[in-house]
Amino acid sequence: MRDAFERDLIASLPKLRRFALSLCRRGDVADDLVQTTVERAVASRTSFDPATRLEPWLFRILRNAWIDQTRRTATRGTEIDVADAPDAATVDGPRVTEATLMLRKTEAALATLPDEQREVIVLVCVEEMSYAEAAEVLGIPKGTVMSRLARGRAALAEKLGIG
Known part of the structure; x- marks a missing residue:
């Protein structure tokens, strides 16, 4: 057991x-x-x-x-993996297509953020950690987590045209 x-x-x-x-x-x-x-x-x-x-x-x-x-x-x-190829995804329906496109756009915008902002957004918004838990993982004060998250969210919203 x-x-x-x-x-x-x-x-x-x-x-x-x-x-x-x-x-x-x-x-x-x-x-x-x-x-x-x-x-x-x-x-x-x-x-x-x-x-x-x-x-x-x-x-x-x-x-x-x-x-x-x-x-x-x-x-x-630099290492290059020659086996990397884009995955062919089949999409069924306009809602799924729209959601997929928005997710890709969000992932691309998230990838352009500085590491500090991206890490905080992923820990708090995706992994649903508290500010204190994210601060512990990153080894930074809770206030720094909050400010990085605010700046990251604002930058992400601007890149997505929703802010």
Whole structure:
């Protein structure tokens, strides 16, 4: 039988993958980041305080793994994956088409924001973390989270023509 740590870790996997995708924008790299996060979490399980929520702790591990990977990649130079190809998506109906186009436009606009704003928007708006939890994950004060979120939302609205 699984304990609460394992259950919560497994339940967090979809959110971890979404956050990983928001950081690296590549599915294969996101999967590797999630795997690294799980490995580090299991290895450091004794340092987790069960009186706190597991997700912010996992998101912090994932973000640190991303920073580590980015630093390693910078020393290796540019890598190109020749297998990358746009996915052919079939769309059924005008509402689905409109929603898909808006989502793509939003993702593209989000990708143009500075990392600091994008990370806060993803943690608070997509992953539904509190300001305090996002601050803990990012290692910044709660007020900084709030100001980055306000600036990020305004910039995103302007880029989407809705602000």
